[in-house]
Amino acid sequence: MLFDDEVLFKDLTYEMTRQVKDLALLIIDFRRDLKSKINPGITDIATKYIPQATNQLVDIIEATGKAANKIMDNLDSMQEDIERMEKTLTSLKEGKVIVPNGKNEMVEVAIDSQTIKTLSPLIDYIESSRKKYMSLISDSFLQMSFQDLTGQRIKRTIDLVSQIETKIKGMVISFGLKLTEMEKNPAISKQELQRAVEEKVIELGGPQKEGQGLDQSDIDELLANI
Amino acid sequence: MDLNMKILVVDDFATMRRILKNILKQIGFSNISEADDGKTALAELKKEKFDLVLSDWNMPEMSGIELLREIRSDDELKDTPIVMVTAEAQKDNILEAVKAGVNNYVVKPFTAETIGEKLKKVFDR
Numbered sequence: 001m002l003f004d005d006e007v008l009f010k011d012l013t014y015e016m017t018r019q020v021k022d023l024a025l026l027i028i029d030f031r032r033d034l035k036s037k038i039n040p041g042i043t044d045i046a047t048k049y050i051p052q053a054t055n056q057l058v059d060i061i062e063a064t065g066k067a068a069n070k071i072m073d074n075l076d077s078m079q080e081d082i083e084r085m086e087k088t089l090t091s092l093k094e095g096k097v098i099v100p101n102g103k104n105e106m107v108e109v110a111i112d113s114q115t116i117k118t119l120s121p122l123i124d125y126i127e128s129s130r131k132k133y134m135s136l137i138s139d140s141f142l143q144m145s146f147q148d149l150t151g152q153r154i155k156r157t158i159d160l161v162s163q164i165e166t167k168i169k170g171m172v173i174s175f176g177l178k179l180t181e182m183e184k185n186p187a188i189s190k191q192e193l194q195r196a197v198e199e200k201v202i203e204l205g206g207p208q209k210e211g212q213g214l215d216q217s218d219i220d221e222l223l224a225n226i
Numbered sequence: 227m228d229l230n231m232k233i234l235v236v237d238d239f240a241t242m243r244r245i246l247k248n249i250l251k252q253i254g255f256s257n258i259s260e261a262d263d264g265k266t267a268l269a270e271l272k273k274e275k276f277d278l279v280l281s282d283w284n285m286p287e288m289s290g291i292e293l294l295r296e297i298r299s300d301d302e303l304k305d306t307p308i309v310m311v312t313a314e315a316q317k318d319n320i321l322e323a324v325k326a327g328v329n330n331y332v333v334k335p336f337t338a339e340t341i342g343e344k345l346k347k348v349f350d351r
Contacts, residue, residue, distance in 0.1 A: 069241065142245060142335070142336075142337065144241055151239055152284060
């Protein structure tokens with residue numbers, strides 16, 4: 001009966017190890033694939049540095065942020081022009097208009113009431129267009145909040161994938177190291193084995209940047225050991 | 227509502243800070259400062275007096291709800307009006323913010339009218 005239990009638990013352990021390995025490979029493949037879609041020219045890097053795929057998502061946030069800021073610069077510029085236009089219209093209605101005199105100077109020109117009356121349909125048209133454009137610009141500013149909302153969701157995805165990756169990596173390393181160490185040194189004590197594994201897991205558990213943590217060859221080696 | 231009041235906009239996304247500043251300028255406010263997380267905002271609030279804080283919820287270093295609690299527990303700052311402007315639209319989040327002493331709550335995406343109405347409510351009370 002005891003023998004049957006041992007066989008059962010051994011089978012379960014191997015089954016679980018296989019599943020974890022499959023899960024780890026799934027994540028690695030997913031991130032490789034994601035990387036190749038984002039920037040096919042640097043897939044070779046993706047095969048070496050898994051965490052760089054996350055950096056690509058960070059790049060997306062930065063790129064959309066830059067584009068959003070550029071668009072808002074343009075909107076700001078249009079808004080300023082329209083505000084100037086409003087001032088010109090107001091002074092025009094009051095019978096004067098400030099115009100450049102060709103010598104890099106602005107001069108005030110008086111306009112008689114009959115001319116203003118004649119021009120009033122045009123002034124009204126410009127005034128209504130100005131209001132419409134101001135409203136469209138304000139709305140365009142608001143629509144730029146897409147960058148914040150999509151960015152927050154991408155950030156959450158990055159955090160989630162990073163957490164899953166760290167956990168799975170910890171499990172893969174733990175299993176891989178235990179099996180490797182036991183093979184190398186069957187006499188190793190349980191405590192020594194646990195300490196060695198914990199040290200390695202902590203060492204690799206932090207946020208990974210280029211040159212830090214495991215590279216693809218480390219991962220492949222560990223997976224091969226399971 | 228005094229259009230000369232000093233407003234602090236707190237959001238880790240520069241885009242959102244800019245959108246809020248634009249709306250506030252459209253309303254007529256001109257004295258607007260910004261901070262990109264709760265920690266920076268708290269440092270700014272301790273340096274100079276602000277009449278209103280508009281804060282996001284999810285931010286690095288110190289979140290909006292943590293900032294709210296810090297402000298409410300500080301004798302000098304506790305009366306500063308705070309409006310949360312956030313994508314956190316869960317009932318639990320709103321209740322948490324209300325319990326922590328938020329003055330009003332705006333859910334992203336918002337309109338300029340919503341911001342104007344909420345600010346009016348805060349200062350009309």
